[in-house]
Amino acid sequence: MMFALAATVAIKPFFGAKLKTPKVAHEGTVLLIAGSITLAVLGLVAGAFVASVGHQLLSPMTSAILGQPFDKELHLFPTYLSPALYLSVATIGLGIIIFMYMDRLRVIVADVLRTIGWGPDKGFDQVLEAIIRFATTLTQMVQTGSMVTYMRATFTVIALMLFVPMILTGNWPKLEGLGSLHVYEWFIAAIAVIGVYAVLTARYRVTAIVLLGIQGFAVALIYLLFGAPDLSFTQFMVETLSVVILALVMTRLNLKPTDARSSRGKAFDISIAVLCGAGISMLLMSIVQLPFDPTLSEFFTQYSRTIAHGRNIVNVILVDFRGFDTIGEISVVMVTGLAVLALIRVRPKSNGNSNTEKNR
Secondary structure, three states: OHHHHHHHHHHHHHOOOOOOOOOOOOOOOHHHHHHHHHHHHHHHHHHHOHHHHHHHHHHHHHHHHHOOOOOOOOOOOOOOOOHHHHHHHHHHHHHHHHHHOHHHHHHHHHHHHHHHOOOHHHHHHHHHHHHHHHHHHHHHHHOOOOHHHHHHHHHHHHHHHHHHHHHHHOOOOOOOOHHHOOHHHHHHHHHHHHHHHHHHHOOOHHHHHHHHHHHHHHHHHHHHHOOOHHHHHHHHHHHHHHHHHHHHHHHOOOOOOOOOOOHHHHHHHHHHHHHHHHHHHHHHHHHHOOOOOOHHHHHHHHHOOOOOOOOOHHHHHHHHHOHHHHHHHHHHHHHHHHHHHHHHHOOOOOHHHHHHHHHO
C-alpha cells in the first residue's frame, strides 16, 4: 500500500489529462526544483556506487551507533537469494498492480463505505469528537476558577506521592534519635509549635502571614546550630522577603478578612496539611538514615583549591561548580524585588480618577 501510494503521489501528477485549476498551472523556477534534482542525482549516484557509499559512510555511522566495528559489503545487484529479497519483489509487484488499478479500487472502496455507512475516515472524526468532549468535561471539572480547589488538588497529589511509595514498598523511616535532642533544640521546636498555633488561631489573614514567618526563622536557627551559617542567613532573608511579599499582596487583594470555609472544608484541609507535613518529615528521615556516600564531599574538598582556586568550599560550590544554579537564584530574587517594588508603588485610585478612566 505504501509503495502504491508513493507511486501515485510521484507519478500521477505528471501523466493524464490536464484538470481545471483555479489558476493556470506552470512550471516552477530553477531554484524551486534545484533541491529535488540535487537529491535525485545524489540518490542515483549513491545507488550506482553503493559499495563505496556503504564502506565510506554507512559502516562508520553504524559502528559509531553500535560502539563496535561493523562493516558489511553492499552490492547494487543481489549476490544471493534470500526471503527478504523475495518479499521485496512481491511488495513491488503488488504495489504496481494496486497502482495500475488505483482509480477502480477507489470507486469500489467508496461504494463499500457508502453501503456500510461507516469507515476509517468517519471513525477518525468520531475519535476526535470524543477527545474534544472528554477534554471539555475534564476542563470543567478541574478548571473551576477556585484557588481553594486548585490548592487542595495540588497538595492532595503531593500527599499521595509521598505516602503511596512508602505504603507499597514498606520503606518506613525509623523513629530514632528524637529523645537525644539538646535543651536548646527542644526550645527551637517549641517556638515552631507555638508559631503554628498562632497561625491557626489568628483572626486575620495578614496576621497569620506575619506569624507564619516564625516557622521559617525556627528552621534558620536549626541550620545555624548544625553548622550552616550561610544557609541560615539565606533562610532568614528568604523568609523575611516572603512575609513582606505575601503581606503586600494580601493588602491589595479584595479578600474577606476572615476564613469563610465550612467546617468540613477546614477538616479536609487540616488533614491534607498534616499528611503533607508528615510525609515530608518521614521522607527526610528516610534520606538521613541511608548510608552516607562521601564521594561528592571528597570531590569538592579535593578539587575546590586545585580547579576553582578557592579556599572557601561553599563559595566555590555556589560560584563555580553550581554557577548556573546561583544565577537562577539571583534572578529569582531580582524578579521578586521588582515585584515588591511594583506593589509598593501601586496606589489605589480615587473615585474621581476612576470615573475619569471609565469615561475615557
